[in-house]
Amino acid sequence: MRGNFFHPGDSGRTGRRVLLAVLVVAVLSAIYGASSLWGAAAATIGSVLLLAVCVGAVARSVRQLGDRSTALDDRTASLAATAEAAAAARPLLADDVGALRGDVTALRGDVTALHGDVTVVRGDVGALRGEQYIGFSRRLDQETEAELCSVWSERLGVTLEPPYLRYLERKLLQIEAAVAGRLASHMYDGLLRAVVARSVTGREFNGLEIGVLFGISAMVILEAVGPFFERAHMTLIDPFEGYYAPDELDPMTRLPVSRRLLQRNLDRLGVPPEQYTVIQGYSADDAVGRQVSGRTFNFVLIDGDHSFEGVTADFERYAPMIQPRGYLVLDDYGAPEWPGVTRFVEEVLSASPLFECVGTASRTAVFRRI
Numbered sequence: 001m002r003g004n005f006f007h008p009g010d011s012g013r014t015g016r017r018v019l020l021a022v023l024v025v026a027v028l029s030a031i032y033g034a035s036s037l038w039g040a041a042a043a044t045i046g047s048v049l050l051l052a053v054c055v056g057a058v059a060r061s062v063r064q065l066g067d068r069s070t071a072l073d074d075r076t077a078s079l080a081a082t083a084e085a086a087a088a089a090r091p092l093l094a095d096d097v098g099a100l101r102g103d104v105t106a107l108r109g110d111v112t113a114l115h116g117d118v119t120v121v122r123g124d125v126g127a128l129r130g131e132q133y134i135g136f137s138r139r140l141d142q143e144t145e146a147e148l149c150s151v152w153s154e155r156l157g158v159t160l161e162p163p164y165l166r167y168l169e170r171k172l173l174q175i176e177a178a179v180a181g182r183l184a185s186h187m188y189d190g191l192l193r194a195v196v197a198r199s200v201t202g203r204e205f206n207g208l209e210i211g212v213l214f215g216i217s218a219m220v221i222l223e224a225v226g227p228f229f230e231r232a233h234m235t236l237i238d239p240f241e242g243y244y245a246p247d248e249l250d251p252m253t254r255l256p257v258s259r260r261l262l263q264r265n266l267d268r269l270g271v272p273p274e275q276y277t278v279i280q281g282y283s284a285d286d287a288v289g290r291q292v293s294g295r296t297f298n299f300v301l302i303d304g305d306h307s308f309e310g311v312t313a314d315f316e317r318y319a320p321m322i323q324p325r326g327y328l329v330l331d332d333y334g335a336p337e338w339p340g341v342t343r344f345v346e347e348v349l350s351a352s353p354l355f356e357c358v359g360t361a362s363r364t365a366v367f368r369r370i
């Protein structure tokens with residue numbers, strides 16, 4: 001073991017030699033007696049032997065110290081070389097770190113630019129889908145799709161899968177593109193109404209929509225339920241005299257809200273007349289009430305007068321016409337611009353013993369008649 005001053009093997013050997021010399025002195029002393037001449041000679045020989053052993057041990061230690069010192073010198077030289085190399089590498093490393101920092105800054109710039117591109121593409125897609133005049137989102141994002149497939153499938157007791165939802169999404173866009181006007185809600189709300197309508201049980205679908213606007217919501221619902229029922233029918237109630245005021249144009253498309261435009265849309269899409277009944281007037285009018293008395297529905301969408309009093313009046317008049325297990329759907333629930341709808345849902349509808357809440361999403365509240 002080079003360079004190690006304390007060497008257990010050497011120390012053991014030295015100890016044994018010292019012990020042997022002491023033993024020789026003791027034996028010779030015992031044999032010849034310390035007082036005799038022989039005894040003195042023996043003691044002297046023993047002492048010389050002991051001294052020789054000690055000198056040998058000291059010489060070995062000195063040699064080991066020398067080895068250790070050489071090793072330390074080597075190590076010091078090696079450390080000095082390493083320090084020198086590190087000092088030489090330092091500026092190079094500083095350059096590399098500087099370059100890496102520059103790369104990170106450039107990458108950050110690229111990511112920001114990509115975000116900008118994505119925003120532009122989203123805007124373009126939205127524009128192609130008409131979002132700029134519709135005022136609502138026309139995208140079915142993956143989160144919404146997943147929510148419809150999992151949460152709403154279970155709530156409604158129907159199997160909703162991504163391809164079917166994408167199919168309905170496309171139908172909604174096609175219907176909206178084919179006729180005049182717009183659906184006055186988000187894609188999510190439009191699809192949710194459609195899948196709620198499609199999950200009605202029974203052979204016949206009987207829907208009522210209060211607040212029809214251009215009829216696009218009704219046409220999407222009829223499109224969605226058509227393949228699943230022997231007969232599908234929608235009753236459509238709206239004064240058709242302007243957007244919440246006589247002759248007021250739709251604020252987004254600047255089109256008139258009129259019976260003539262609704263009929264034009266229904267005809268353009270080729271909806272068979274036996275699939276709808278249009279009742280022109282305010283839902284709270286007795287004349288309108290008389291035209292629907294005696295009918296029952298398994299789907300009612302309230303989207304007309306959005307004041308608390310207006311929604312409550314619609315509920316009181318039309319909710320008793322909903323069959324057991326039929327659905328009551330409210331648009332604009334939670335929309336800050338229509339606080340009356342939210343108040344009605346939370347204070348009146350939620351407290352009704354006749355209805356259970358199925359769920360809410362986006363701007364839609366869905367209840368089921370018990």
Ligand SMILES: C[S@@+](CC[C@H](N)C(=O)[O-])C[C@H]1O[C@@H](n2cnc3c(N)ncnc32)[C@H](O)[C@@H]1O
Pocket residue numbers: 182183184185210211212213214215216217237238239240241242243244257281282283284303304305306310
């Ligand atoms: C928000 S839009 C309906 C949008 C339509 N449901 C859709 O999703 O595209 C409101 C409609 O309610 C109608 N309306 C307003 N007050 C009404 C009332 N008391 N009874 C029936 N319809 C009413 C308006 O004429 C307007 O066409």
